[in-house]
Amino acid sequence: MQKLTLIEAGQKILEAGNIVITAHVSPDGDGIGSALGLCHYLRNRGKAAQVVFDDRLPIAFRFLKGYEEIEDISDRPEIQPGERPADLLVVLDTDLGRVGRVREYVGKDVTTVNIDHHRTNDEQADYLFCDYRIAAVAEIIYELIVGLSGQEGLTKDIADCLYTGICTDTGFFRYSNTRPATHRAAAALVEAGAEPSVISETLDARPADRQRALAAAVQTMELFADGKIGGIFLPYELVKDIESTEGFIDFVRVIDTVEVAVMIKESQPGRCKASLRSKGMDVGSVAMQFGGGGHYRAAGCTVEEPLSAAKAKIIEAVTALVEGKAHE
Ligand code: 5GP
Numbered sequence: 001m002q003k004l005t006l007i008e009a010g011q012k013i014l015e016a017g018n019i020v021i022t023a024h025v026s027p028d029g030d031g032i033g034s035a036l037g038l039c040h041y042l043r044n045r046g047k048a049a050q051v052v053f054d055d056r057l058p059i060a061f062r063f064l065k066g067y068e069e070i071e072d073i074s075d076r077p078e079i080q081p082g083e084r085p086a087d088l089l090v091v092l093d094t095d096l097g098r099v100g101r102v103r104e105y106v107g108k109d110v111t112t113v114n115i116d117h118h119r120t121n122d123e124q125a126d127y128l129f130c131d132y133r134i135a136a137v138a139e140i141i142y143e144l145i146v147g148l149s150g151q152e153g154l155t156k157d158i159a160d161c162l163y164t165g166i167c168t169d170t171g172f173f174r175y176s177n178t179r180p181a182t183h184r185a186a187a188a189l190v191e192a193g194a195e196p197s198v199i200s201e202t203l204d205a206r207p208a209d210r211q212r213a214l215a216a217a218v219q220t221m222e223l224f225a226d227g228k229i230g231g232i233f234l235p236y237e238l239v240k241d242i243e244s245t246e247g248f249i250d251f252v253r254v255i256d257t258v259e260v261a262v263m264i265k266e267s268q269p270g271r272c273k274a275s276l277r278s279k280g281m282d283v284g285s286v287a288m289q290f291g292g293g294g295h296y297r298a299a300g301c302t303v304e305e306p307l308s309a310a311k312a313k314i315i316e317a318v319t320a321l322v323e324g325k326a327h328e
């Protein structure tokens with residue numbers, strides 16, 4: 001592994017002709033927005049570039065240019081190693097461990113450039129740029145494009161994608177990861193054509209069945225540790241037909257006494273995906289105890305247990321964190 005500056009990472013990418021771009025499974029606005037934004041830029045520079053995910057893409061992001069062209073290999077039970085030849089695999093918003101089978105799909109010996117902002121990055125890529133102070137990978141891709149091509153490198157399509165990524169990872173500029181540079185990047189993206197009100201209204205639009213599921217999810221709310229922990233716990237039956245539970249955790253996160261919010265959903269029978277949010281404590285360390293990771297204040301993990309067992313284990317670990325016993 002070799003660490004690169006951002007400009008070096010950009011130059012390394014431009015040395016390739018045929019580039020596959022991917023991001024983490026459970027795709028979110030930052031993963032999809034930064035991958036599509038980079039893809040548009042590379043195509044504008046005459047490269048063959050393609051975004052590939054090994055997971056279903058939330059339809060909430062279908063307004064982004066290029067969404068329809070993203071290749072999703074998740075419904076293919078088998079893929080051949082090296083089936084999709086490329087000179088370079090660019091991995092965004094995660095390390096190589098969380099991209100599903102995309103590495104196998106392009107071939108394990110294909111050179112990897114990894115651009116990330118997670119503290120928990122495993123540094124396994126051939127070339128790495130990782131800065132956890134930067135709010136979103138979309139903000140990093142903005143800096144990369146402007147560093148290589150100036151403001152002229154930004155088109156409206158790129159601006160929409162990157163603005164969306166920044167908004168999703170900062171909660172529309174409200175989370176503590178929002179810095180002056182984040183606003184400057186956003187301002188430049190608006191100058192390049194991104195429309196904040198259109199993007200925010202589009203991302204806020206919810207299907208009715210999601211709202212019904214949220215109402216049921218709210219009924220599962222429990223508080224622990226004198227109200228310092230708030231949780232919602234979603235059995236498989238409740239989530240099996242809804243596309244996304246994005247934002248559900250905010251219902252408990254905003255409770256005034258809550259320091260750590262937990263959402264555990266049984267994504268398949270016997271398998272639970274947990275999301276953790278804090279107002280200052282290191283929930284990334286808790287996620288890592290269960291083989292997951294993330295940021296200081298936003299992290300997640302998957303536990304191979306039914307809901308009740310996953311809930312007991314995770315609430316125990318979070319209780320140790322809030323009661324200051326995490327390392328005893
Ligand atoms: P979410 O709860 O929204 O799925 O994820 C919150 C943050 O934690 C995101 O930055 C996400 O990339 C990270 N994260 C969620 N689940 C996992 C996991 O299983 N492993 C790792 N390494 N990171 C995760």
Ligand code: MN
Binds near residue numbers: 169
């Ligand atoms: Mn991100």
